[in-house]
Amino acid sequence: MPAAAILFSEEQIQSRVADLGRAIARDYAGRSPVLVTMLKGAVVFLADLFRAIDLPVRVDFMSISSYGSDSEASGGVVRILKDLDQDIGGEDVIVVEDIIDTGLTISYLLATLRARQPASLEVCALLDKTVRRILPVEIKYRGFECPDRFVVGYGLDHEERYRNLPLIVAVDDQTALTDDPDLLAPLLAARNAEKVEKTGERTPS
Ligand code: IMP
Numbered sequence: 085m086p087a088a089a090i091l092f093s094e095e096q097i098q099s100r101v102a103d104l105g106r107a108i109a110r111d112y113a114g115r116s117p118v119l120v121t122m123l124k125g126a127v128v129f130l131a132d133l134f135r136a137i138d139l140p141v142r143v144d145f146m147s148i149s150s151y152g153s154d155s156e157a158s159g160g161v162v163r164i165l166k167d168l169d170q171d172i173g174g175e176d177v178i179v180v181e182d183i184i185d186t187g188l189t190i191s192y193l194l195a196t197l198r199a200r201q202p203a204s205l206e207v208c209a210l211l212d213k214t215v216r217r218i219l220p221v222e223i224k225y226r227g228f229e230c231p232d233r234f235v236v237g238y239g240l241d242h243e244e245r246y247r248n249l250p251l252i253v254a255v256d257d258q259t260a261l262t263d264d265p266d267l268l269a270p271l272l273a274a275r276n277a278e279k280v281e282k283t284g285e286r287t288p289s
Pocket of ligand 1: 184
C-alpha cells in the first residue's frame, strides 16, 4: 500500500488562502483584527493568510498542550505553555488554526479567550475534519473539508517533520511513517505537486 497521497496541492492551498484573506478583509473593513495563532502548526497558514488580508491586522501567538496523550484523552482541557502578549479585551479576535478535528481543543480555547471579553471572536481554520467532531464549532472562515485521514504538510507535522512541505499529504499508512520518519522525504525534495507527479513520486512507498 502506498504510504501517502497528495490531498491539496500548493496551488489549491494558495488560491483558497487568498479567498479567505479577501473575505476577512471585506468583513473587517475599517478595523484592525488580532489574529490569534496556535503554535506551531498554524504558523505557515498565518504567514500566507495575513499577507492576503489588506488591512492593518495584528498577530499574537499562543502555545498549548493537551494534558493527556491527545485532545480526546484529555477531554480538550489544555495547558497554556505560552499566553498572548497583548490584552484582547475589546478587540476583534480571529483564532487561526491549522486543523479542527474533534473540536475539543478549540472549544476550550474559545471559552478561555471569550472570558477576556473581546469585542468579537471568530475562527479561521484551514482544514475541517467535520466527520471527527465531538463538540460543535462555528468556523466562520474555513479552507477545506478534510477527510478522516491523518495529514501532514503546510504546517502540520508527524513527529515534527514535514511542516515545511508546501502541499498537504494524506498519510494512509501511519505505521510505515512511524517506522521510517523520512519516508516522505522525496516529497520535500520535489517541492510541489507538479514536480512530484512528473517524477512519478506521487505515492512514495
Ligand atoms: P482537536 O482538539 O481534536 O480538534 O485537535 C486539533 C489538533 O490536533 C490540531 O491543532 C492538530 O495539532 C492535531 N491534529 C488533528 N488532526 C491532525 C492531522 O491529521 N495531522 C496533524 N495534526 C492533527
